[in-house]
Amino acid sequence: MSFSSSGNLNGHRRQHDGLWGSAGQNGYTKSNIGAKLDGYFDNRELPMYKDKPYNYASSRRKPLYQKWRFTFAMLLLLAALLYWIGIFSPTKPMAKVNEQSKTNGSWLNRPSSGKVDWDERRETVREAFILSWDGYEKYAWGFDQYHPLSKKGHQMTPNGMGWIIVDALDTLMIMNLTSRLTHAREWMSTSLTYDQDQEVNTFETTIRMLGGLLSAHYLSTTFPDMAPLADDDQGAPGEDLYLEKATDLADRLLGAFESNSGVPFASVNLKTLKGIPSHADNGASSTAEATSLQLEFKYLAMLTGEKDYWTKAEKVMQIVDDNAMEDGLLPIFIYAHDGTFRGANIRLGSRGDSYYEYLIKQYLQTSAEEPIYLELWNQALAGIRKHLITYSKKSHFTILAERPNGLGSNLQPKMDHLVCFMPGTIALAATGGRTVAEAKKAGQWGKKEQADLELAIELTKTCWGMYKTTATGLAPEITFFEIDEPPKSEADGPFRSAELVPGASAEWKDDYVIKGQDAHNLQRPETVETLFYMWRITGDEMYREWGWEMFRSFVNYTRVEGDAGFTSLASVLDVPPSTRDNMESFWLAETLKYFYLLFSPTDVLPLDTIVLNTEAHIFPRSKLIRGMKTGWERKPRKKEGKAERERGSHKEREEESKRSREDEGATETKVEETKGVEGKEKKKALP
Numbered sequence: 001m002s003f004s005s006s007g008n009l010n011g012h013r014r015q016h017d018g019l020w021g022s023a024g025q026n027g028y029t030k031s032n033i034g035a036k037l038d039g040y041f042d043n044r045e046l047p048m049y050k051d052k053p054y055n056y057a058s059s060r061r062k063p064l065y066q067k068w069r070f071t072f073a074m075l076l077l078l079a080a081l082l083y084w085i086g087i088f089s090p091t092k093p094m095a096k097v098n099e100q101s102k103t104n105g106s107w108l109n110r111p112s113s114g115k116v117d118w119d120e121r122r123e124t125v126r127e128a129f130i131l132s133w134d135g136y137e138k139y140a141w142g143f144d145q146y147h148p149l150s151k152k153g154h155q156m157t158p159n160g161m162g163w164i165i166v167d168a169l170d171t172l173m174i175m176n177l178t179s180r181l182t183h184a185r186e187w188m189s190t191s192l193t194y195d196q197d198q199e200v201n202t203f204e205t206t207i208r209m210l211g212g213l214l215s216a217h218y219l220s221t222t223f224p225d226m227a228p229l230a231d232d233d234q235g236a237p238g239e240d241l242y243l244e245k246a247t248d249l250a251d252r253l254l255g256a257f258e259s260n261s262g263v264p265f266a267s268v269n270l271k272t273l274k275g276i277p278s279h280a281d282n283g284a285s286s287t288a289e290a291t292s293l294q295l296e297f298k299y300l301a302m303l304t305g306e307k308d309y310w311t312k313a314e315k316v317m318q319i320v321d322d323n324a325m326e327d328g329l330l331p332i333f334i335y336a337h338d339g340t341f342r343g344a345n346i347r348l349g350s351r352g353d354s355y356y357e358y359l360i361k362q363y364l365q366t367s368a369e370e371p372i373y374l375e376l377w378n379q380a381l382a383g384i385r386k387h388l389i390t391y392s393k394k395s396h397f398t399i400l401a402e403r404p405n406g407l408g409s410n411l412q413p414k415m416d417h418l419v420c421f422m423p424g425t426i427a428l429a430a431t432g433g434r435t436v437a438e439a440k441k442a443g444q445w446g447k448k449e450q451a452d453l454e455l456a457i458e459l460t461k462t463c464w465g466m467y468k469t470t471a472t473g474l475a476p477e478i479t480f481f482e483i484d485e486p487p488k489s490e491a492d493g494p495f496r497s498a499e500l501v502p503g504a505s506a507e508w509k510d511d512y513v514i515k516g517q518d519a520h521n522l523q524r525p526e527t528v529e530t531l532f533y534m535w536r537i538t539g540d541e542m543y544r545e546w547g548w549e550m551f552r553s554f555v556n557y558t559r560v561e562g563d564a565g566f567t568s569l570a571s572v573l574d575v576p577p578s579t580r581d582n583m584e585s586f587w588l589a590e591t592l593k594y595f596y597l598l599f600s601p602t603d604v605l606p607l608d609t610i611v612l613n614t615e616a617h618i619f620p621r622s623k624l625i626r627g628m629k630t631g632w633e634r635k636p637r638k639k640e641g642k643a644e645r646e647r648g649s650h651k652e653r654e655e656e657s658k659r660s661r662e663d664e665g666a667t668e669t670k671v672e673e674t675k676g677v678e679g680k681e682k683k684k685a686l687p
Contacts, residue, residue, distance in 0.1 A: 116541075121548055122599035126175050128555065128566070129592045132583065133172075133180055135565030136164060142187060148564035149581040157198040157270075162188060167208045168588040169216040169242075170618055173227040174605075175596060181227045185241060194249050197271040202256040202264050203289035207615040208585060210249050210296045215617035217242035217303070222620065243303065250300055254312060261339035262315040263290050277336060284333035284342040290316055292354035292614055294362055298628070299619045305626045317362075318632035320355075321376065326407055327383030328376060330355060344406030348388070349416030349478075354614040356380055357421060360429040361611045367621050368432075370630045377429060381452070389455075390487040392511035395498035397465060398458035399481050413481040420463035420475075420526040421614075424533030426456040431537050433607035453538075458497060460534055463527045464546050468500050469512045473553030474572045475527060478518035482511045519571040520580065523558065525590035525616065532598045536607050547598045554591075590616040 136153075140146040143153025144163035156163060165184050172181040220232050220242065231238040255273030256264040265275030266285045277283035297313035300306070319339040320330065332351035333342035348356060359380060363373035387407050390399050400419050402412040430452040431439040439445045466475035488495070498508040528547055535543040557577050558566045566587060570578040593616050597604065611619050 116545075118544065118599045121551075122596055125551065125592055125595045125599060128551075129171065129175060129588065129596070130177070130180075131559075131563065132565040132588060132592070133168065133177070135560070135563055136583065137180070137183070139564060142191060146565075146583045147581045148560045148567050148583050149579060151564055157196050157200065159193060159196055160191070161194075161200070161205070161209060162192045163208065164583075164585045164588065166192075166212040166216075167585040167615065169212050170219055171588055171593045171596075173216065173219045173223075174593065176227050178227045178229065182229060182231075185229070185231065185238065188241060188245065189238065192245065194245075194252055194270050197269065199267045199269050199276055201289075202253060202266060202268050202275075203286070203292060205249070205268075206253060206293045206296050207613055207617070208589070210246055210253065210300070211613045211615050211617035212589065213242045213246035213249070214296060214299055214303075214619065215613075217246065218618060218620055246300060247304060250297065250309060254308070257312040257316075259336040261319055261336060262312070263319055263334055263336045263339050264293065264316065265336045275336070281333055282342060283337075284335050286351040287320070287330050287332050287334050287341070288351050288354045290334055290336075291320055292358050294358055295365055295611065295613045295619060298362070298365065302622060302625055302628055307627065310628050311631060314631055317373075317376075321634055324635060324637065327386060328379035329383045329387060329403075329407065331406075344409070345402075345404050346388075346407065347402035347404075347416075347419075348384070348400055348422055349402065349414075349418045353416075353418050353421060356384075357425050357614055360425060361613075364428075364432065365611045365619065365621060366628075367623050369624050372630055372632075372634065375634070381426065381429070385455070385490055389490050390483055391493070391495050393482040393484050395508040395511045396495035397462045397481070397497050397508075397511055398455065398495075399462060399483070400459060401487075411483075411487045413483045413487070415462070415466075415479050415481070417463075417466065417475050417477055417479075417524050418526055420459075420466075420530055422530075423456040423459035423463065424530030426452050426459070427530075427533050427537045428607070430456070433537075433609075435536070436538055456530075456534065457538075460530050460543070461497060461500070463530060465500055465508070465512060467527065467550055467553070468502075469509045470514070470572045471575045472521075472557045472569070472572045472577050473549065474521045474557060474569065474577075475524075476514045476519045476521065476572050477524075478515070480513040480515065480518075482513060514573065516571070516573075519573050521558075521569040521572045522580075523554070523566065523568050523584050523587040523591055525586055525594055528591060528594040528598065529616070532594045533607070535598055536602055544598055547595060551595050586615065 135148055136146045139148070139151040140153025142160055142162075142165070144156040144161050145154040146152075146164060147154070165187060169181070169184060172184065219226055220229075224233070229238075230236060232241065233239065252270045252273055253268055256266075256268035256275040258273075258275055259265055263285060266278035266289065267276040268274065269276065278285060294313045294317065297309040301308075301310035301313075320334065322339070323330075323341060325331070325341070329346050330352065331341040331343050332345050332347060334340070335342055346352065356377070359373050359377040363370055363377065368374070384400065387403060388401050388411075390401050390411055390413065391397065392399060392413075399413055400415060400422060402414050403409050404412055430436075430449045432444075434442070436445070436453065439449065463475070466479050467473055470476065500506075500508060528550060531543040531547045531550075534540070535547075554566065557572075557575070558569060558579075560567050565583055568580040568582050568584060570580050605618060609621055611621060613619065
């Protein structure tokens, strides 16, 4: 079924096709990808496929540059032999090259020619994706997890979920990797089934699998020249493959919403359709997980006309808001049985993050026709500025901190890397996805928008500092900061942050505190995600340069020797770094996708025509169609933002909560741990 999207996306296709089409139908030959990467920055020219005409058929003959490469290699071999027997009479033996550095860095050592070629840099990201995908395809095809060091795969369900394959479908399309997409579709057609007696995490399965399928459907139907396949053309047997798989999966996930309150359980059994409370946290669901399903289910509702998808996802937002939490800031756990919050921990890192992200994105998804979500976003952002923003002690970096024991408790100067999605989201909200210049020209720019953009700029700088402060140039999972006591707030400012000057002993680095247990890097996308938004919205190429430096660090320190791809790290503090032997699915679905889009022209998937879910899957913006509409209203608030009528005393609510839990058997019975998809917060690493 067609989806009525706003904006003329096809108007941007001519340049876009030219950028993709030059790669031909198959892109690159698998056997020489590693060689191309290794040679990229060593004074040899990377063959630029963008210079070939669209639909260029890849030749199986060795291109001329490879013949010259062979000749050159033979000459080098001869020179080495002469050197070895002493013809050149060297004064001392040549030092042995460190194999780790040789393998991981040689293709990034090409001297700059002056003017930056962003098309070339984009193609380099594409090469990194191909190396990652081909390693997975060779050593772990069809498995949900990939361990590139041991070259093994692992399933999270009996028959697999297509965790890596489905999550990367739209990246394959954007990069025009047609032959690899064909292989992925063949596997989906013959091997992928969701009819499995298995517990899976509701949130992760929704954002990665359902989101990936819906994004693939959107791109394949709206951009038919994007990795074109005859099998998914209108009337072809595989025309509705993505949508059919999506609806089957969504119907199974709906079982998670069958709680007394309507708040989804943390997990669901795909065969029995029964929702399952969390095995931890006293049975509570993560707030972010319960409130980051809406983009996916609402888009599916508009595609199919099935209102049940819409109403069940939307109901969650009403239940959450009826709690009337102060200044729009929510504790990170919520009970599915009665819709009340557990504890008072407030943060925008794990378990809290994407609730705030999906407020503004729901507003944008339906083309500003649901102002209730803009109201919720504005209230929450004001609350963040009031309660969570502080500044580092010496260099005045802006910190989005935590309140572990509630808004009346002490501030904890800690930022998960996950929090680094927020600067880009703030900038997106300030302009709606347009550039700042366009927003000003349209008369939709004022003091609030300017202040929000300035906050986004400073938070982006703080996140970039997490990378600049380590030996590897890669950020840790968690960063703490040195702050004043009492902490400074926005009301004490304005403050001018220090410049991130280079040098191991630079004074600004003293404000960053990285603990050993937090020093791992899981190939996360949040900072490059923000760089992408900041570049598109401000037009400042500094963000692209930061992204390129970040990408170089990933290549230098996370690439595995040989053809296995890239891995996550156990610590970013040492060189060479220790590794974890795991490639996250979001490395392909998000991190490399955002790098690719960061280095692409701005008319490739314009921000004012799409929304990206929290796994970087792409959905169109649309007017409300097929009878879909906002089905709830906010309760009246007092001046301080609290509801006019509270639901009993805290003690009464706790007793009611306990009775409800006992009725559902949610927490009093020990539930045996399963081997299924373990619940984790937004884009968290799988074990």
